[in-house]
Amino acid sequence: MEIKNNTDKLQSIIFAMALGVCQGLIGFPWSEELLLQVSHVLWILFVSVIGFLILDTNRISRWRSVFFVVLAVFFILHFKASLIGLGKNPFFSSDVQEVPYCHIAMASSFLNYLYQQYLAFQSGSWKLWGPLSLGVLWLAVTLSIGRAWCSWACFYGGIDDGISRVLPKPLVKKYTFNKTLRDLPAAILIFMTLVSLSAMLPIFCLWLCPLKITTAFLDTHSPTRLLQIILFSAIGISTLIVLPLILKKRFFCGLICPFGAWQSFFGRINPFRVAIAPDKCTQCGLCLKSCPTFVLNDDALKNHTISAYCNLCGECIDACPQNAMTYTLLGRPIHLFKSKCLTRLFNAKTFFVFSCLLVGGAVGGLFVPPRIAYFLEVVFKQ
Amino acid sequence: MILMAEGFILGLSTGPYCLTACAPLLAPYLMADAPASWKTQIRALIEFVAGRLTAYVIFGLTAGFLGKNLSGPLSAKIIQSALIVSGLLMLLYFFKKASPHTSLCAALWRPAWAKRFPFVLGCLVGINICPPFVAGLSRVIDIGSAGMGMLYFLAFFAGTTLYLMPLLIVLPLSVIKRAQTIGTLMCGLAGLWFIAKGLLGFFSR
Ligand code: SF4
Ligand code: SF4
Numbered sequence: 371m372e373i374k375n376n377t378d379k380l381q382s383i384i385f386a387m388a389l390g391v392c393q394g395l396i397g398f399p400w401s402e403e404l405l406l407q408v409s410h411v412l413w414i415l416f417v418s419v420i421g422f423l424i425l426d427t428n429r430i431s432r433w434r435s436v437f438f439v440v441l442a443v444f445f446i447l448h449f450k451a452s453l454i455g456l457g458k459n460p461f462f463s464s465d466v467q468e469v470p471y472c473h474i475a476m477a478s479s480f481l482n483y484l485y486q487q488y489l490a491f492q493s494g495s496w497k498l499w500g501p502l503s504l505g506v507l508w509l510a511v512t513l514s515i516g517r518a519w520c521s522w523a524c525f526y527g528g529i530d531d532g533i534s535r536v537l538p539k540p541l542v543k544k545y546t547f548n549k550t551l552r553d554l555p556a557a558i559l560i561f562m563t564l565v566s567l568s569a570m571l572p573i574f575c576l577w578l579c580p581l582k583i584t585t586a587f588l589d590t591h592s593p594t595r596l597l598q599i600i601l602f603s604a605i606g607i608s609t610l611i612v613l614p615l616i617l618k619k620r621f622f623c624g625l626i627c628p629f630g631a632w633q634s635f636f637g638r639i640n641p642f643r644v645a646i647a648p649d650k651c652t653q654c655g656l657c658l659k660s661c662p663t664f665v666l667n668d669d670a671l672k673n674h675t676i677s678a679y680c681n682l683c684g685e686c687i688d689a690c691p692q693n694a695m696t697y698t699l700l701g702r703p704i705h706l707f708k709s710k711c712l713t714r715l716f717n718a719k720t721f722f723v724f725s726c727l728l729v730g731g732a733v734g735g736l737f738v739p740p741r742i743a744y745f746l747e748v749v750f751k752q
Numbered sequence: 753m754i755l756m757a758e759g760f761i762l763g764l765s766t767g768p769y770c771l772t773a774c775a776p777l778l779a780p781y782l783m784a785d786a787p788a789s790w791k792t793q794i795r796a797l798i799e800f801v802a803g804r805l806t807a808y809v810i811f812g813l814t815a816g817f818l819g820k821n822l823s824g825p826l827s828a829k830i831i832q833s834a835l836i837v838s839g840l841l842m843l844l845y846f847f848k849k850a851s852p853h854t855s856l857c858a859a860l861w862r863p864a865w866a867k868r869f870p871f872v873l874g875c876l877v878g879i880n881i882c883p884p885f886v887a888g889l890s891r892v893i894d895i896g897s898a899g900m901g902m903l904y905f906l907a908f909f910a911g912t913t914l915y916l917m918p919l920l921i922v923l924p925l926s927v928i929k930r931a932q933t934i935g936t937l938m939c940g941l942a943g944l945w946f947i948a949k950g951l952l953g954f955f956s957r
Binding site: 550553554556557558560561564565567568592593594597 | 769775780850930933934935936937940941945952955
């Protein structure tokens with residue numbers, strides 16, 4: 371058990387302040403109206419407080435999940451509110467919708483985008499190069515946080531993360547999990563990229579993705595649309611709500627989402643990893659039970675290896691009573707300084723948490739402040 | 753000769769569609785089909801291509817012979833049925849790979865049947881999924897001669913087959929255990945997808 375003193379607290383404050391300053395530097399809306407600026411400051415404060423709490427309490431996943439759930443809630447609120455504002459039904463639309471620029475849709479129809487880029491290149495129409503700039507954005511995110519996107523910055527992931535935390539204990543404790551199912555997202559990703567190319571449509575998005583609840587879906591006028599709605603609602607109800615609720619696991623993110631698999635593959639270019647210290651691990655299995663995305667299993671524990679599917683949520687780090695699990699850079703904890711005080715501030719964990727909150731904060735900065743501004747306006751007008 | 757050149761050029765110009773149409777069935781199969789050696793895998797690809805050829809020749813002959821009788825609802829029904837059968841086969845293959853020791857799987861996958869799987873799949877793909885095939889079919893119906901129809905489809909086949917070669921890149925993957933598992937799961941997904949597609953095709957008519 372770590373004994374905290376005032377120096378530790380000061381370090382956490384310095385960390386939070388540095389985080390706040392960096393957030394302000396990368397996306398503050400200097401030219402916008404005052405209300406939006408105030409909302410942005412509130413958002414920056416919120417993210418910084420999360421950073422402070424993570425460092426101060428050493429409970430990484432607990433505070434991460436608060437941030438992550440808030441991100442998802444605001445994302446849903448923002449999109450639903452814009453649909454209502456447009457005078458439309460927030461759930462159904464009779465217009466044929468453009469496929470959203472969503473990372474999940476793009477990964478699972480990646481070949482279509484490549485083909486479109488090829489056509490754009492041929493036609494010389496540079497306006498069609500939009501997806502490329504998103505590609506650059508994705509690369510920047512992947513280089514800075516890699517697979518941690520799925521636990522720190524994705525505006526959907528907070529849905530099943532939040533629901534899996536509603537009950538204090540899982541309703542079903544004993545069940546067998548076939549570990550080959552952990553490869554299902556990768557199978558979905560590859561298969562969907564192939565059928566999407568053959569149909570020239572984003573098939574995962576149209577047929578299976580329950581996260582369309584954040585936007586609006588097409589009306590049910592044809593049998594195909596009806597079937598699509600039945601399918602994605604069934605997947606949504608089971609993997610985003612019921613199973614996370616009763617088993618306390620993130621079913622959608624762990625076993626369905628193709629972007630999770632995509633990020634597991636490409637996220638390897640990012641150096642942050644979670645590692646098990648063999649000399650400290652007593653094989654108690656608490657980390658295995660706590661892992662919400664089915665990444666850890668008996669073999670992993672025995673061999674002290676963590677698969678590429680790990681999204682660095684920190685749940686196992688919080689759960690381990692021996693402090694055997696840590697964030698590392700390419701498997702090594704870094705000690706840049708001899709001084710204990712500086713080491714506490716500059717190590718793999720603080721670098722990692724800092725990068726994640728910076729990226730997650732920037733993502734949230736796109737939609738959280740406008741909603742806060744809206745609420746503030748409503749409150750102060752009354 | 754001109755007719756054959758036309759078929760070949762149609763095949764060449766529409767071949768990328770053949771790749772995108774065959775890949776969702778063939779790629780999972782090749783990935784899951786382990787621990788096969790390179791030779792076995794390439795043989796599977798050849799068998800698959802031979803299956804397509806057989807389907808093309810039979811269809812070329814029949815379409816040329818029957819003329820317009822094969823167009824319209826009948827060919828649509830054949831196409832939907834072939835989709836469903838391919839889906840069922842992929843699903844069976846998934847079960848065979850996922851739980852090879854259950855008695856039902858063992859009964860369904862007698863060795864001879866299992867060996868011909870790529871060929872059967874090739875036949876079904878040749879009939880149903882490929883949009884260029886439908887284009888070729890309508891041309892043969894116009895030609896209205898069995899022999900000419902067959903020659904046309906042979907040339908068409910040669911043109912399109914070139915485009916299946918990129919699928920060979922899947923082969924080195926299949927030695928990786930994780931890739932086999934992913935391939936097996938993809939077979940299950942392919943099964944469900946093609947069955948659903950076939951059924952929807954029937955219902956939306
Ligand atoms: S698995 Fe998918 S939905 Fe879940 S956090 Fe990752 S990208 Fe988002
Ligand atoms: S292994 Fe640990 S850090 Fe990785 S996903 Fe599981 S609980 Fe989270």
